[in-house]
Each structure stands twice: as structure tokens, then as C-alpha cells.
Amino acid sequence: MTTIKVPRQTIVDRVVGYFAPGLALSMLRDRTMLSAYTGQGGYKGGRRDRRATRNWHPGGGSADADLLPQLTDLRGRSRDLARNLPVATGAIQTNRTHVIGEGLVLNAQCNRKALGITEEQATAWNETTEAEWQLFCRSADFTSVQHFADLQAMLFGGVLESGDIFAIRRFRRDPGDAYGTKVQVIEADMVSNPNWMADTDTLVAGIEHTRQGVPVAVHVTDRHPGDRRRTAVSWRRVPMRYNDGRQIVVHLFDRLRPTQTRGIPYLAPVVEALKSLGDYTDAEVRAAVVSAMFTVFVKGAPSPETGPLASTDAGGTGREDEIELGAGAVVDLAEGEDIVTANPGRPNPQFDAFVTAFLRQIGVALELPFELLIKHFTASYSASRAALEMAYHSFRRRRSWFVRQFMEPVYGWFLEEAVLTGRIDAPGFFDDPAIRAAWMRATWTGPVRISLDPKKDAEADKIDVEQRVKTRQQVLTERTGGDFDQKVEQVRREEAALEGLSAASPSPAPMLPSPDDEEDDDA
CATH class of the missing domain: 1.20.5 (Single alpha-helices involved in coiled-coils or other helix-helix interfaces)
Structure with missing residues (x-):
């Protein structure tokens, strides 16, 4: 009370x-x-009358008021850290590797019960769709540079570095393309208010929306504002959807607050901490380099003829009488001069403990266990396994988000063209949203879970399958990846090949009796 x-x-x-x-x-x-x-x-x-909180008065701004004034600096600093600080680079690359990996793989699973088709028809349709999807992935990039799997990694990395990224549906059938639908990637900086005008009630940070907050269009520049050419830019308005509601623009960002218009960079909570850590690390490295040179300084009264030792600033002129530090250098001393050894006390014995504690806090904010953040596992098996399990849940959540926000809309674009051109037969696809959803049902397979002891994991999976807790498809998705039906077919082919090889191999010839054996028989 x-x-x-x-x-x-x-x-x-x-x-x-x-x-x-x-x-x-x-x-x-x-x-x-x-x-x-x-x-x-x-x-x-x-409370406001306590010593610890009396000077703490955070603002109560909206999501956009708290984010947009600093978003440009947050993006720039986040990208700079991702380029130049190993820890930041590793954090982003680790997420990209374990969330996207080599690209999310389509497992088409149309709802045959809702569609009223047989199991054989559903299997044939799924196989045809997956084959057509592979054709689409080869030409999906609007710039014709990347495979769609590489495009996924670039998009996800862009969200982490910049906070958000845009994908626009385009159409261009190039020679040799099976599909004309393309995906154009727009970086976050290229979406802004026309002519750099101030935000209004219906236009915020390049996103045009209704009074109810529904996005209706984005305003995109014709080139990146930071392009080296520094020429004038122009804007074009791209609607978010067609008149019938089908999506044109995919805005990829993790929305944390109800009225948030743009995304927050992944490194935003730890930008200052990472910068301080980088500066501290650089200072310690420079001090260790100087200490390794075993530097000595001349101590003595300056000669009236020569004066004191020459000094220089950061922009030195390179005079011949300047003294530079060097490894193993020997300097002749004049009469009456002495030396003093400079020992910076490096390497710092507390460096590792301090950096480790710092990285643990950074890892908490980034949802990366310390062991995975620095790729160094020195704890026990149980602790390392727990760290990997926690990381796996984080990766799986981000993968599910990426599937909902990007993969499913693009899969819908692909199916629309495939059905319209007759490459895939999907009756009722454009007539009823429920039928469309039944044809579009699919799962997406990504990187598998890291296993420290495959034998123990295999035994646990075997028990789960026997107890009907897991399906074999779930085990494949978590352990090795791939589709169950395809693996069963592959195993069947391998076993048939091995049986044929055994049948074709000649049986070993009977051994001829030796002369000694014949003599024994005569006896």
C-alpha cells in the first residue's frame, strides 16, 4: 500500500x-x-521526486514523432557500422545466413479438400507449380542481375540495415524468359515526400495514406538521393494496390507501434554502444602496437646549436630531423643524453573481460546469444544448446515474418501470370478469394536448425515420430530441409539402383582345391 x-x-x-x-x-x-x-x-x-528519476523526462511522442526526425542519421550510422565494425557486420550476416540462407524453398501444398480434387491431382499440381516457380525465380529480378534466392537475402539485409525496403511489381518479358513478372527493389532512401515537402495529414515520409491510416501510394525518386552524380531527382507516385485490391507494392518493415509509418534499423538500439565499443577497440589496438615497438625517449638538456627535438602535428611535413617510432630501432645518443623507456602497459589484461560484458548486453538487444554473436562456443554442451535454441526461435520468427510480408505476395504474383498464360491450371483462382487461398497454400523451407549432437537429436526425433508428436516432414524441415515426398522418391530410386547393382554383380567363383587337399582325400 x-x-x-x-x-x-x-x-x-x-x-x-x-x-x-x-x-x-x-x-x-x-x-x-x-x-x-x-x-x-x-x-x-x-515518480518525479526521487534522485534517480527527477531529471528523467522522456517525451511522449507518437511513433513517427519519435522516429522520423532521426531516421536519416539512424540509417546512415547503421550502414556505417555494418560496413566497418566486425561485430555489427557479423550480427547482420548471422541473421541473413540463418533466416534466409541459400533462399527459401517453395513447398506447394494446395488444399485438395477445399478444391475438391483427388490426392493424385493435388500431387501433380504441386509438382508442376514448384517446377514453374523455379523458372520464375531465374528471371524475377527487375535488373536481371540476381537470382530470386539472392534477391531474398538482399531484401532481408536491407531491412536490417535501413529499417525498411520496398518491392514493386513490374512486368517485362525479356528474350528467353518464361515469365514477365519482375520484382523491383527500392531502397528506403528513395521513398520520400515529393520535392522534400513537409509531412501532412495524409503524406508522411513518402507514404501516402487515407485518413484512416491505410497506405494507398508511395512516392519514389528516379535515383538514390545520395548518388555520386548529384543531379536533380524527380518523383513518381506508385499506388500500393490495383483497383481490385491486388497488391503492387510490398513495404517490408517490422511495425512495432500502431501508427508507425517507416521501419527502424535493426542496430538502432545499440548504435551508440557499438560505436563506443569500436572506438575503444581501436584505441587499445593502437596502444598495443606502440607498446610492441619497445619505444625509448631521449632525456637530456637541449643543445644550444640543435635546440629541442622536432615535433609535428597530424599533418606533418616529413622533415628529415623528425623522429619516428620503429620496431627494433637503435638511436645514437649524444654526450650527456639518457633514455627513458615508455611502457603503455598493453595489451590491457582487462580488455577481454570488459568487451565480453559489453557484447553480452549488445547480444540481448539484438536477440543473438553471446556465443553466436562472436561465433565462439566455450560453455558447456547444455549452455551452448540452450543458446542455439533461443537463437533458432528468433530466426524462425523473422523467417515467418518474411514469408508473410514478401514471399506470399510474390508467390501470388507468379500464380496470377501462370494461370492467365495457361502454364498452370487453377480453376476459380480469380473468382473466389477462398479458392485462391486454397490454390496458394504452401510452406517455405529455410536453413535448418544447428545441431551440436546429431545422434541425440536423431534419437529425439525418432521418439517424437513414434509418439505422433511430429511428422516426418517436420523433422526434415528442422534437420535437413527438403520435401518429404521428394526424399521418399529419391530413397526409392537409390534403393532400386543398389538392388540392381547387387543383381548385376557376378557371384564369386568357387575356389579350386589345392594339391594338398587332393592328397589328403586320397589318403
Whole structure:
């Protein structure tokens, strides 16, 4: 139970209380209520009269008010850290490797019960669709540079570095292409308000939306604003959807607040911490290099003829009388001069402990266990396995988000063209959203879970399958990846080939009796 502290009486309160007790009581009551409103409450973290929080007054802005004024700097600093700081680079690459890997693989699984088709028809349709999808992936990039699997990795990495990224549906059938549908990737900086105008009620950070907050269009520049050519840019308005509701623009970002318009870079919570860590590491490395040179300094009175030793600033002129540090250098001393050894005390014995503690905090914010963040497993088997399990859940969540936000819309674009051109037969695809969803049902396979002890994991999977807790398809998805039907067919072919090889192999010829054996028989 929280008690309200009654304010202490001042000299004025006593004087007023002597002549007008009622007024003094009213003043004291009002001051008590004001104190309860401004400083008292059930949570210590919300009080304003405590030493630790009295100067802490965070703003209560909206999602865009808290983000957009600093978004440009956050993007630039995030990209700079990703380019130049090993820890930041590793964190982003680790996510990209374990979420996307070599590219998410389509496993078409149309809902045959909802479509009223047989199992054989559904299997044949799924196989045809997967084969056509592979054709589409070869030419899906609007720039004709990357395979669709590489495009996935670039998009996901762009979201991590910049906070968001855009994919626009385009159509261009190049010679040799089976499909004309393309995916054009637009970097976050290229979406902004036309002519750099201020935000309005319906236009915020390049996103045009209705009064209800529904995005209706994006405004895209014809080139990156930071392009080296520094020429004038122009904007074009791209609607988010067709009139019938089909999606044109995919805005990839992780929305954390209801009114958030743009995405937050993955490194945003730890930008300052990573920068400080990088500066500290650089300083320690430079100090260690200087210490390794075994530097000595001349100590003595300057000669009237030569004066003191020459000094230089950062932009030195390279004079011949300047003294530079060097490994194993020997300097002749003049008469009366002595040397003093400089020992910076490097390498710093506390460096590893300090950096390790720092990286643990950074890993918490990035949802990367310390062992995986630095790719160094020194803990016990149980601790390492727990760290990998936690990381796997984080990777799986991000993969599911990427599938919902990007893979499913692009899969729909592909099926629309395939059905319209007759390459895939899907009756009712454009007639009923429920039928469309039944044809589009699919799963996406990504990188498998890391296994520290495959034997133990295999035994656990065997028990789960026997107890009907897991299906074999789930085990394949988590352990090795791939489709169950395809693996069964591959195993059948391999076993048939081995049986044929055994049947074709000649049986070993019987051994001829030796002369010694014949003599024994005669005896």
C-alpha cells in the first residue's frame, strides 16, 4: 500500500494557520494533492521526486514523432557500422545466413479438400507449380542481375540495415524468359515526400495514406538521393494496390507501434554502444602496437646549436630531423643524453573481460546469444544448446515474418501470370478469394536448425515420430530441409539402383582345391 507524504508546514503556513485556520487547512490539502499528482504513485519508476528519476523526462511522442526526425542519421550510422565494425557486420550476416540462407524453398501444398480434387491431382499440381516457380525465380529480378534466392537475402539485409525496403511489381518479358513478372527493389532512401515537402495529414515520409491510416501510394525518386552524380531527382507516385485490391507494392518493415509509418534499423538500439565499443577497440589496438615497438625517449638538456627535438602535428611535413617510432630501432645518443623507456602497459589484461560484458548486453538487444554473436562456443554442451535454441526461435520468427510480408505476395504474383498464360491450371483462382487461398497454400523451407549432437537429436526425433508428436516432414524441415515426398522418391530410386547393382554383380567363383587337399582325400 502506498502512503502519501504530507508536505511540511512552512513559516507562511503557520502564520496563516494562526489567523485563518480554515484557509491554512485548505492550502495544506491542495499542496498534498499536488504532491500526490506530481511525485507519488504506485511505481517508483514513475515518480518525479526521487534522485534517480527527477531529471528523467522522456517525451511522449507518437511513433513517427519519435522516429522520423532521426531516421536519416539512424540509417546512415547503421550502414556505417555494418560496413566497418566486425561485430555489427557479423550480427547482420548471422541473421541473413540463418533466416534466409541459400533462399527459401517453395513447398506447394494446395488444399485438395477445399478444391475438391483427388490426392493424385493435388500431387501433380504441386509438382508442376514448384517446377514453374523455379523458372520464375531465374528471371524475377527487375535488373536481371540476381537470382530470386539472392534477391531474398538482399531484401532481408536491407531491412536490417535501413529499417525498411520496398518491392514493386513490374512486368517485362525479356528474350528467353518464361515469365514477365519482375520484382523491383527500392531502397528506403528513395521513398520520400515529393520535392522534400513537409509531412501532412495524409503524406508522411513518402507514404501516402487515407485518413484512416491505410497506405494507398508511395512516392519514389528516379535515383538514390545520395548518388555520386548529384543531379536533380524527380518523383513518381506508385499506388500500393490495383483497383481490385491486388497488391503492387510490398513495404517490408517490422511495425512495432500502431501508427508507425517507416521501419527502424535493426542496430538502432545499440548504435551508440557499438560505436563506443569500436572506438575503444581501436584505441587499445593502437596502444598495443606502440607498446610492441619497445619505444625509448631521449632525456637530456637541449643543445644550444640543435635546440629541442622536432615535433609535428597530424599533418606533418616529413622533415628529415623528425623522429619516428620503429620496431627494433637503435638511436645514437649524444654526450650527456639518457633514455627513458615508455611502457603503455598493453595489451590491457582487462580488455577481454570488459568487451565480453559489453557484447553480452549488445547480444540481448539484438536477440543473438553471446556465443553466436562472436561465433565462439566455450560453455558447456547444455549452455551452448540452450543458446542455439533461443537463437533458432528468433530466426524462425523473422523467417515467418518474411514469408508473410514478401514471399506470399510474390508467390501470388507468379500464380496470377501462370494461370492467365495457361502454364498452370487453377480453376476459380480469380473468382473466389477462398479458392485462391486454397490454390496458394504452401510452406517455405529455410536453413535448418544447428545441431551440436546429431545422434541425440536423431534419437529425439525418432521418439517424437513414434509418439505422433511430429511428422516426418517436420523433422526434415528442422534437420535437413527438403520435401518429404521428394526424399521418399529419391530413397526409392537409390534403393532400386543398389538392388540392381547387387543383381548385376557376378557371384564369386568357387575356389579350386589345392594339391594338398587332393592328397589328403586320397589318403
